[in-house]
Amino acid sequence: MADRTFRLYDSMSRVVKPLELLEPGxxxxxxxxxxxxxxxxxxxxxxxxTGDLIVRTAKELGWRVTWVTNITxxxxxxxxxxxxxxxEDRMEKALHSKEGERFSNVWELAEYYGEKYREDWERxxxxxxxxxxxxxxxxxxxxxxTQALIDKGHAYETPTGVYFDVDSDPDYGKLSGxxxxxxxxxxxxVVLDENKRQQADFALWKKDxxxxxxxxxxxxxxxPGWHIECSAMARAYLGDTIDLHxxxxxxxxxxxxxxxxxxxxxxxxxxxxxxxxxRFLQVEGEKMAKSKGNFFTVxxxxxxxxxxxxxxxxxxxxxxxxxxxxxxxxxRDAQGNVERFRECERRIVAALGSMPxxxxxxxxxxxxxxxxxxxxxxxxxxxxxxxxxxAIEGTKIILRQNELSSADAAAAAWFxxxxxxxxxxxxxxxxDGCADTEPVVDGVTVSxxxxxxxxxxxxxxxxxxxxIREALNAAGVELRDTPGGTTWxxxxx
RNA sequence: GGCGCCGUGCCCAAGUGGUUAAGGGGAAGGUCUGCAAAACCUUUAUCCAGCGGUUCGAAUCCGCUCGGCGCCUCCA
Numbered sequence: 001m002a003d004r005t006f007r008l009y010d011s012m013s014r015v016v017k018p019l020e021l022l023e024p025g026x027x028x029x030x031x032x033x034x035x036x037x038x039x040x041x042x043x044x045x046x047x048x049x050t051g052d053l054i055v056r057t058a059k060e061l062g063w064r065v066t067w068v069t070n071i072t073x074x075x076x077x078x079x080x081x082x083x084x085x086x087x088e089d090r091m092e093k094a095l096h097s098k099e100g101e102r103f104s105n106v107w108e109l110a111e112y113y114g115e116k117y118r119e120d121w122e123r124x125x126x127x128x129x130x131x132x133x134x135x136x137x138x139x140x141x142x143x144x145x146t147q148a149l150i151d152k153g154h155a156y157e158t159p160t161g162v163y164f165d166v167d168s169d170p171d172y173g174k175l176s177g178x179x180x181x182x183x184x185x186x187x188x189x190v191v192l193d194e195n196k197r198q199q200a201d202f203a204l205w206k207k208d209x210x211x212x213x214x215x216x217x218x219x220x221x222x223x224p225g226w227h228i229e230c231s232a233m234a235r236a237y238l239g240d241t242i243d244l245h246x247x248x249x250x251x252x253x254x255x256x257x258x259x260x261x262x263x264x265x266x267x268x269x270x271x272x273x274x275x276x277x278x279r280f281l282q283v284e285g286e287k288m289a290k291s292k293g294n295f296f297t298v299x300x301x302x303x304x305x306x307x308x309x310x311x312x313x314x315x316x317x318x319x320x321x322x323x324x325x326x327x328x329x330x331x332r333d334a335q336g337n338v339e340r341f342r343e344c345e346r347r348i349v350a351a352l353g354s355m356p357x358x359x360x361x362x363x364x365x366x367x368x369x370x371x372x373x374x375x376x377x378x379x380x381x382x383x384x385x386x387x388x389x390x391a392i393e394g395t396k397i398i399l400r401q402n403e404l405s406s407a408d409a410a411a412a413a414w415f416x417x418x419x420x421x422x423x424x425x426x427x428x429x430x431x432d433g434c435a436d437t438e439p440v441v442d443g444v445t446v447s448x449x450x451x452x453x454x455x456x457x458x459x460x461x462x463x464x465x466x467x468i469r470e471a472l473n474a475a476g477v478e479l480r481d482t483p484g485g486t487t488w489x490x491x492x493x
Numbered sequence: 494g495g496c497g498c499c500g501u502g503c504c505c506a507a508g509u510g511g512u513u514a515a516g517g518g519g520a521a522g523g524u525c526u527g528c529a530a531a532a533c534c535u536u537u538a539u540c541c542a543g544c545g546g547u548u549c550g551a552a553u554c555c556g557c558u559c560g561g562c563g564c565c566u567c568c569a
Contacts, residue, residue: 032569033569034569035567035568040569041568041569043568043569044568044569045569046569047569048569050569090567090568093567176496176565177496247569248568248569249563249564249569250564250565250567250568250569251568251569252564253564253565277569278569279498279563279569280563280564280568280569281569282562282563285561285562286562287562287563289568317505317506317516317517318505318506318507319507322498322499322506323498323499323562323563325505325506327504327505329504329505329518330504330505330506330517330518332518333504333505333517333518333519334517334518336517336518337517337518339531340532343531343532347532377507383507383508385506385507385508385515385516385517386507386508386515386516388516388517389507389515389516389517390515390516392516392517393515393516396533399532399533400532400533400534401533402525402532402533457527460527462527462528465527465528466527466528466529469529469530473530478530478531479529479530479531480530480531480532481525481526481529481530481531482525482531482532487531489531
């Protein structure tokens, strides 16, 4: 397994190529995280899930992974509007919105949404990053880097801020394909400013002593430019050159382009060996937008009763490099499939009493083969469609047998753990298991009801048996008669 | 205006030069069952928007036409 190559599309060279590590067996990876001014939506998470899947695949390959994904808790310009120095940024805008009324300041607002973001992250079963730095905790590094860029002649100060001099970087535009000539039009964080040398020059520091979040710097009170935070944090935790950097497709320009310019001008070394960008998702064939009424946050869908793992399934069912058409139907389709993994778990537990640990020697050669194909699919530019198909093929092999032998159950458990590790579409039911606490219906436990129903059935009292089944069903408990007896499961949406 | 993507069965969707075009949903039939549910099995595209070309050979490459979408601006 260790000799497998992990191939990913690289946006810089525009070709699928093996992920090459600076230090063999150790992936250093930075993913752009969200600006926490609101609840994260499913599009945000499609992009974060790409990072998660890369990390999972790398770990299945036995690599050590240092994964940094930031939280941007500083607001940035919503428009290229320098005339109005008190103009709102995204954080301020959120604070002044109806949603934001309950917060007393932007710091509280950022803290709140950052916390909610981590909750969604956990519910969608993303792996924990090694570090999750906040931009506000690294302002000092950003100031140091900005000062150094001035010293090296790559940046200059104006009455409104400090700007990166795009002309000082002959490679500027190498990621996005944008040329300086093509950048006559203003872009994000490219501020209209008479004092700038070039329209395309972008802000490293904005002078603003009225901004709600401000820090003191060699250039007075103000706040850092958006791009510099990622350059500073990536370097702080991962070093001058990293193996891989990811983000949404919209990050390619200007954000990542500017990060490359800053970091490489600062260190004189290549910034990242590999770039991965996740395509946007659409909803019912259209761009997801609040104005279109097809805008979904993760928590909306979960509160509507959808299984978080089904949402995860739907969001990773199409490879990251293609647009994903998210539909309610696809979410319902996903539900039954994540349930299959749980059904496998029930069969295993029924056969062994619990999920066995350390069953690394599968007796099921079929399962071993399928797991290998599943990993191979992920190594092939994260072909999640094929990997999921393989996971399902595995469940069929397991569920085909009505009762598992203990050897087969051990193999099945091993396979489930591969699905868990690589795709995250199944997770062990928690021990303390509030999730699986036995429901009590009308003051009687489900197992007691099952016994009463068995008695009724034995006495051919099918009316009573069906009445019990219906009552439990109405209470959200589904009964399943198997050759080995009756089991139950909570009904899914 | 600049750049780019997509069009595969009823729906979602993998496959991008060569055996029988993955997988999921749905539908139909079957096994099991008192009935149901769950699970499993079987069936469901001689064909990949249309037209033309390259090739021994194309859903996969090239051109055109039609249709849908995205980025370039806050956005993952």
